[in-house]
Amino acid sequence: MSAAIEALGLHKSYGDNVVLDGIDLTVAQGTIFALLGPNGAGKTTAVQILSTLITADAGQIRVAGHDLYADPDAVRAAIGVTGQFSAVDGLLTGRENLIMMADLHHLGRRTGRERADRLLEQFDLVEAGGKLAMTYSGGMKRRLDLAMTLVGNPQIIFLDEPTTGLDPRSRHSMWTMIRELVAGGVTVLLTTQYLEEADQLADRIAVLDGGRLVAQGTPEELKRLVPGGHVQLRFTSPEEFARAGQALSTALPDGDALTLQVPNDGSVNALRELLTQIEASALEVSELTVHTPDLDDVFFAVTHSDSKVAS
């Protein structure tokens, strides 16, 4: 299968600020690729470059089989973009926004209107369709935004944080929509802050940090990058906590919280073994939680933690 998006050696700086410092990525046709990274990592910048909005300082890019610099209009004809910030015309109604998109895709009056109305229905905006978009709530604008992106039936869709600001129900229906699109052959490159979202949707994930891709792979491959899971045991008394520390020698103690972290892969057998040990030593455990590695662990492990927002 050929690649829908191929980028080699992307570089982009704003003044002294090196945002992308040599990014290579390949997105196979008909798959979902998620770009993760802390705030300011350059996710939006990467999407803007790949979607022809801004130019990179260096690098080769092919999108939908076209060289992005040689034939940007061929790329534009194949893609749809929903940026991080709302890209709807506030002084037009939702329906007028969609019809404008249909006109710009030269769908013809009849077809354009039909598609606009179908999208209003699909995105639960029928009632709001006649109101000015500037009166919409954040989530409604977001839905209209995505609907506008879909008017032209793009082969490749860029979604920059598509579910930020959506309520849980809207988020899940957005996920369903994205899966349906991909089932129909569309390729999706999305960025997200929600690791669960990447885990749920993406075939491949790349983590961007400090201008480079610090990790890349399937969700499973990435999870294998971090040390295995553990079971956390909580105790009420310091004496019990100390006794448990002696009984379970592989455990990592946290004296302030009175908790022990026991390495454990979370399988039934491993858990049974642990419970047997606890029973044998007659330990009073007040709480037991099983922790399997998730993308959060990957995220914290591979991105630098010198964040300015540290509490």
Add this chain to the structure above:
Amino acid sequence: MSTTSYALADTATMLRRNLRHSLRYPSLAIGAVGMPIIMLLLFGLVFGDTFSAGINGGGFDYLDFLTPGLLLMSIASGTMSPAIGAAVDMTDGIVARFRTMAIYRPAVLTGHVLGNVVLTVISLAFVIGFAVLIGFRPNASVVDWLLAAGLLILVTIALTWFAIALGLISKTAEGASNIVLPISFVLPFLSNTFLPLEAMPSGIRWFAEYQPFTPIIDSLRHLLLGTPASAGSGWLAIAWCVAITIVGYFWAQKSYNKGTAA
């Protein structure tokens, strides 16, 4: 190229967009009519007799003299709205969306210009109607009227492109409204709108003589009132319009395309 063949369709779509905006946010467009009407009342009716008595020893109708220049002032103050519109548009996500679509590139800005031409034609009709109501008596044949209308539209296109180019470099609504002030305010006042060149102090007269509004107003007076125009002022007016249009168009398009894959 495929996008160029859709130039007309895309430009029409953008024109519709801009006209809708004007309908929903008409305050700026109203300003373009209000200002010349206040001028007509103030200078045409209140001070008119005093002025005409002071110039050339009287005996000419000041309202007739004034109206052609005020038409130009109406066009000039009308350029503020597309300048602000284009500047605000650029900061808005919707234009980022347009730039990632395979649409005819100049369509977005051309839509602003054509939208403003439509609004300006309407406001000029208002101003002319009002002027006639209070005593403006043009003396023009149908051909003269058509030529005058053509010249007014040409001026509108030229000034609007230039104002949009200025709006695009200023990036905010406030910036845009300030940066077009020389067009919308200074040029109309420092021209032969209110006084004939001979009656002006020499410094201002020198400026007024060589700035574009003066030959345009001269030609308009010639067409509408049959007054003698200085030789070649018609061609000079057209040359100014074409030159301003070309500079404004390419400057504006260059700002619009800046930083994106060409």
